[in-house]
Amino acid sequence: MTAVDVRDLFRVHRTEEGDAAALQGLTLQVAAGEIVTVLGPSGSGKSTLLRSLAALEPPSAGVVLVFGRDVGRMAAQEASRYRAAEVGIVDQHYDRALSPDLSCEQIVALQPALLGIPERERHARAGELLARVGLAGAAGSRPDRLSGGERQRVAVCAALAHRPRLLLADEPSGELDAASAAGVYALIRELAHEAGTTVVLVSHDPGSVEIADRAVRIRDGRVAEEVRRDGREWAVIGHGGWVRIPPAMLVEGGFADHARIERDDGGLALRPEAGGAPAAPAQPATAGPAAADAGEAARLRGVSVSFGSRMVLDSLTAGFRSARLTVVSGRSGSGKSTLLAVLAGLQPPDSGTAEVIGQPLAGLDRSALAAFRAQSVAFAGQQPGLSGFLTATENIVVALAVRGIADGEAGRRAAIELRRLGLDHRAGQLVERLSAGERQRVAIARALAAGAPLVLVDEPTSRLDQASAELVAAALAGAAAETGAAIVCATHDPLLIGRAGEVLELGQLPD
């Protein structure tokens, strides 16, 4: 029996700045009782898929059938009833998912209570589940008394307390350490299999694939690949008549922009276009003065950072070379952003040292660090503070004014970097009228325009389609080579990883 049947699902988010397509013709079927992991980079549409399955977002086009019901066309009240009775949701941010003011037992029993299940019955169910996950003693405690792993276990119990037929889990291990993450995956599989619950699990984490009957990878709002339990990867061929090939395979096969299709042993074979040059990583036309010096722009020695009881970076030692794009990769919550913050002097390590451009950061106070950043570090975070009422160029000019760069010179640099990122035609446009992806590119241009020897960029392609992501990847790699700057980029986007001179992988799950 098919539990989930999604066909040609489009979801367009309408914003004041313009429309953004999160899902573009996604098609996916999940059998009843099956556990499917949905993989994909940030911004690929994974969470939108889950929200569509939960009837929290109506489709712009296409059909979403869950257990035979068209949840995409449900009225609000019917959708609420469907969610309350049929769906369990586990959120990445358990602090956001768990009410801080209710006890664990109240949290687990809440959804049955919303359904009007008698008190004795729902409390018995809550007690049973909490006992199953080893938290019977914490039934009366509030979530803030529990560790991250325990909280996420409570969240899983809360999502399954009303015996839903479909469990939707969005990065359930996103804020957990590796051991806790593995425990949560195991718990989901165990409880789901017991109840015959269908599971759609969204994650960056390869570990999540281990509990799945099937994994699909989505890109640009479409399912691009499928990995089955036998380990074989299959490209997904949509009924629209086109096929998407993983970029790495294209590079490996020497494909450029076009391919020839030939019948081959009962199948179809793709041949690269004759004379087609492989899409090699962009190289700098000319190397800047710093490019010749491929020494280390920054170094971390034994750096540890923890938030509460959770260790994010554990005795990390790494170097970041000038004139090179270094990608820091890892699953969500592995400490990529924290590493960038440490390098920028925005996050003091609990232990260990950070040295940037020969300057030990430990000796600098907050003001001195700010002054140091103004001279030596450019930073493009996940939430760039662009001003919507200023143009792309004006935003860059204001940011460079902080660094003491005159408006004229700043304008010149802004023009160069916006052109590098394919935004020269949008330079005079108000940022509030740009799409989310364009804004992200403006933020990157702002960082590059600073001319700092160390450029830190956090998830630069999370809101970009593939073409833009490729453009950004090329731009970052090119800028590193051209300016001699060390560009450190936190991401798990294979496109960027493919362009990186070096890759630092964080938060590997234990074998």
Added chain:
Amino acid sequence: MSTSLRTEARRLAAPIRVARARVAARRGPAALVAVSVAVAAALLLGVQGGASAASQQTVSRTIAALAPEARAIRLVAVGTPGSGAGADLDPRATAALHRLTPAPLVRTALLPLSRIGGTTISPAAIDAVGRWVTLRSGRLPERCDPQLCEVIRVAGETPKQLAGPGIRLQVVGEGVLSSALPFGSADNVGASAGNRKTAPLLLAGDVAGLLSIPAFSSAYRTLGWVAPLQPDSIRPWQIAGLLERSAEAQSSLAATGVDFRLTAPERQLVAARSASTAAERRLQLVGGEAAALLLAFLLLTAFTIRRGLTAEWERLERRGARRSQLWLFALTESAAVTLPGVAVGWLLAVVSTAVIAHWASLPVRATLSDSLLTWPAAGLALAGWAIATLVLLAALRPPAVVRVGPLQAADLLAAGALAALLLAAGRSSSTAALAAEPDPLLAMLPVLVALLAALLIGRLLPPLLRLAGRRSGGLPLAGRLAVITLARAPGRAAAAAAFLVVSLGLALFAASYRQTLVQGQRDQADFAVPVAAIASSGARLVPPLEAAPAARFAALPGIGQALPVDRIPATAPSSGGPPAAVDVIGVPPGGLDSISWRERPTGAQGDLSAGQARLRGVPLPAGARRLSMRVQPAGRVDVSLSLRTPAGGFVSVSLTGPAAELAAPIPAAAQGGQLIALRVTRRAAGALSDEHQGAEGSGSTGQAGALRLGPLRSDAGSVTGWQGFVARGVLASPRAAGGGVVVRYALVGGTGGVLRPAQATDGRPIPVIVSPDLAGRAAGDLVQLSLPGRQLAARIVGVAERFPTVPAGRGFAVADGTTLETALNADAPGTAVPSEVWLAGAGGDGLGRALRAPPFDVLDVRVHDEELRRLEADPLARGAEITLLAAAALGMALAIGGLLLTTQGGVTDERSTLYDLEAQGVAPATLRRQIRLRSALVAVLGAIGGLAMGLVLAHFTVQLVTISAGAEPPDPPLRGAGATLLLAAMLAVYAAGSAVAVLLPTARALREPAPLRPTGDLP
């Protein structure tokens, strides 16, 4: 209960349980919200309670100020038993009065003068007579029946026992009436029972017993039932019902055919009720605005709990909670936060009202049970709770912005507010509206102005900020960042600025309006008594300068100058309409400079005293005691002389004599004085005959002829030979003849003529400053005034809106006193004498006391400081001032509190922006500076807008709400007080408070070892 119902009940209980758990766990963040609700509720309900107390005090004072005999509801029946005024009236009368008041009744009976045993007496009775009589001797009467009626003698002399056919009276004591209440005034007693001054009043202690005496069984009698009114016995809200029931009782009693008269102090009660209602509404207006402002503050504070509630809402939504469950959750949480606020506010209001009532010597329990412990008050509290809950709910789950084409709902709202404001401004005086029928537009005035100001700022500020942000290139970095960060979230900046404008505007409005009311009280006192005190002729009609010379007045404590003032009633002609009533007022030279005159016309005073004319006369020789002159033919007419005394008074001396030689002694007061005029009138008998014939319609005959007047001589020498004298009235111009003159006359009725020296005012209109309506009746600059017995031509040299002491609706013509007296006394000596003395100076505590002691105690006295104290002590005025003061303080506190929240919000809510800026290399000190700068910018915008709004609001209110602090139509009308110093002081307080509000949250901000990373960036 069916299963489905039970299931539904459990479904609804689930979100309520969540809300309950959250409120229990989040007492801290909810406290600020609850406090703002509590303050709003306390203010709204406290104003309600305070207004009720002030109203009650007004009514109580009104009743207490009544004369004792008027402080009652009195039912009187007159007639004989045959006409229905028998003893059997009592149940009907008692029932009628008990429908009006539960007060115990006093029964009285007055019988006509009766002659018993050879003695004329006035028999009367009061039940429980001991309460109303003070015994001087003997005892109180104990029985009264046909066999023996014991009485006490209240006045006159009588034997101890009086007996006649069917009556036996025994005088058992002697006393006096201790109160006029039972019988009303002494005149009432006289009117009912004849002349009580000569007939002894014998008072029995039993009305029914007295009426049962056979001798009085058929006598004409006046029966009375009196319900005394205690100051606290009538509540303001009872007055309308009382008057209505009184009218009904009168109708039903009139239907009985008995001559009933029901009287109560209706006029005073209606006036008190009207004033208290108007004042109550104004208090509610100000209190309501302040409460509305606090609700706006609630919106600001709501943001402190918004994030948590929104997160919980989303959690529940994801778990499939239905709309009804979601809204029930939000409603429960909002209501749970606001309920304690309303309860505490109500408690505070009860306590404050109790304290106010205690201070005002009002019964605390009754005041509370009339105001806050009533169902309407409970309804108000519940409505406040509902409104606060809905406001909070709207802040927590804001509705989507409604658009109509290019316009937002806010634009339409602003247009509506503007239209309503223009409509309100277009209306005329609202006195009646506020006093009787409340005008909702006027009551909404501050709300409309505030709404309009807030909406204008909300719409105009964002584009201006964005423009400034794009043009900020030349500013220092902190300034540039401040402008840019403001422009990044212009809605938030506009909301903060709008709140500051509204709260500061209300504060400045309340303060300046209070100042206006206080100034209005001073103006009213100045208008009623424009100098330290005014002494005028009282009931005894003694001219003030006869009571004491001017020098004696000037010697009073705190008095520097005594100004004799003439006030003569006159009329001014009108084309077609009735003549206008005018006061002609003469003020001594320079006197106008010494009085408080708000609408003083500039420059006109000099014109007034220019060409001042003193009354010319012929000095009487020193030592002269007697005057004589020869008049021929003798005995045809009456001849008298008008003399002016050295003190300034006038004396008329009739010359008499057996033949042509007439003479008269000079009165002592006039010795050393002046001869002003010789007056010729028809002899008294002839004049009377003429008047009689005129009345009969047969016409008067009149009398004409010529007189030869010899020189006027005194025993100390010649006085005048009449040369240079001019004739006025019925006399023709004199012709010299011998040592005297010959003058022809034509006398009709009581008219006469005078012969007098030529005066400077002859043929010249006197200069006057007049009221606008009088100016409108002038021909060019000349106006003709009709004074008793003569006309006065006046030339207008100035127009003033008002002149002190002249009530609204009455015209005036102010002249130089000397010139006015000359013009009037020349032809009719003595017609213009000062009727008032205005005492200029600083005054002082002892002035009133001194003026009420001999020799001034025969005069009516009005003391400026006493008038001012009376106005200031008015409970309604005090209530208004206290409320406005509280509103001003509250508005100021909220403005500063709002700025504090805004600045704090700039530190905490924009963490990601600050983080990004610091990540770009901006130093924390620069970030702190930019936060302070933008808060300062918002504060300055708030100050400018608040000042403008406060002034506009005060202007509108003064123009439209034309009632005084004491809720009466003020005379003179209120005028917006300049209050520059006050506003400057308030702005200084605001600046100091703003500095604290900006520095306090930023002083320790951004001083952690590392910047706080935004949540989304973790880890």
